[in-house]
Amino acid sequence: MSDLKNNLPVLYSYFRSSCAWRVRLALTFKKVDYEQRYIDLIKNEHKSEEYLKIQPFGLVPAFIDNKSGQTLIESVSILEYLDETYSDFPLLPEDPLERAKVRALVQAIAMDIQPVTNLRILRYVGDDRKDEWARHFLAEGFTALEAMLQKTAKKFAYGDSLTMADIVLVPQIFNGVRFGLDLNAYPIASRLYQELNEIPEFKATHPTKQADCPEELR
Amino acid sequence: MSDLKNNLPVLYSYFRSSCAWRVRLALTFKKVDYEQRYIDLIKNEHKSEEYLKIQPFGLVPAFIDNKSGQTLIESVSILEYLDETYSDFPLLPEDPLERAKVRALVQAIAMDIQPVTNLRILRYVGDDRKDEWARHFLAEGFTALEAMLQKTAKKFAYGDSLTMADIVLVPQIFNGVRFGLDLNAYPIASRLYQELNEIPEFKATHPTKQADCPEELR
Known part of the structure; x- marks a missing residue:
């Protein structure tokens, strides 16, 4: 938890990653403040030992949830989690x-x-x-x-x-x-x-x- | 709806498709009876005009929901739907x-x-x-x-x-x-x-x- 600045959630991201953009959009529509940390895919930072501990596939995004301090991976799973835990601006219909x-x-x-x-x-x-x-x-x-x-x-x-x-x-x-x-x-x-x-x-x-x-x- | 035998849901399937097996498992754990219709991928039946109307990607599975008469595609979406509509044997935790x-x-x-x-x-x-x-x-x-x-x-x-x-x-x-x-x-x-x-x-x-x-x- 001490790793979170101002207790904000963290998105590990790369500007061109379509999967990271999905999560930025969900957070923004739901008005959730977050910190971005940048993983440069061209420099192969996603294959570093440090990042592979966070995301074993070496893919962006990864998301540190400030409510639990835990790291979530797989962008669609993160979208579902955000939709279940932030009721503002639902991303799925009810039916x-x-x-x-x-x-x-x-x-x-x-x-x-x-x-x-x-x-x-x-x-x-x-x-x-x-x-x-x-x-x-x-x-x-x-x-x-x-x-x-x-x-x-x-x-x-x-x-x-x-x-x-x-x-x-x-x-x-x-x-x-x-x-x-x-x-x-x-x-x-x-x-x-x-x-x-x-x-x-x-x-x-x-x-x-x-x-x-x-x-x-x- | 007249297309459903005994009003059972229908799974379009191929025996070796891992995505069709996912849906067979969910239906079976939830004790839902269903009819299987077989699409032979080796004979390219998934690329037939008739099947492409059901599943535009030409992929198995597809699922005809007997409650609504509507066709659902994409196996993980079908799993989520079955979990939301058949409460027996939940496939996801609550938290x-x-x-x-x-x-x-x-x-x-x-x-x-x-x-x-x-x-x-x-x-x-x-x-x-x-x-x-x-x-x-x-x-x-x-x-x-x-x-x-x-x-x-x-x-x-x-x-x-x-x-x-x-x-x-x-x-x-x-x-x-x-x-x-x-x-x-x-x-x-x-x-x-x-x-x-x-x-x-x-x-x-x-x-x-x-x-x-x-x-x-x-």
């Missing part, structure tokens, strides 16, 4: 069937798109194939996601209130575009991305606004 | 911090191990590299998972009660071993796998006991 549909959108992104197109995978795929690999799985993933959004989206990804699905969608699109996602092919995802990015909480938590974002990328 | 730790184990498997070593990825990796690929990511994933289990496992993956973490763990190990996972390197995962496989619900839902399992693999 179980609606919750299942929001979670399906979340998991389509968090299980079927993000893990197969993230930095750890692209590095292992190798330089000669990684661009084609990312474009293939991003196109496959967003084609399916767009079909889901056709059934669920109104003002937001699920209905007319912001949910966990929006919080996971925007960071995925931001990183997807960097790796060759042609957003024009997905009109609903594209419209949501434009509109959500105008919301103050999305602006404040944007990768280019983080303290560890290099000057030339801002 | 939010403990729930977060169980969900972290679930997601370590469901996001960081399964998606990067499943059939769709290995097919795309290609025949000349797929064995090495699977071994690499299975070893990396299980090394991290074992470190998590060192902190959480007692009789079960989390503490002394069976949770969603056990339900996700066993199918992942079963498939991992097929693809070159050396289970001896992970003593806690190995011990859990042996003990859990003795439980009647794991035996009854085992891939080799499913109606679509070919005779020679039983």
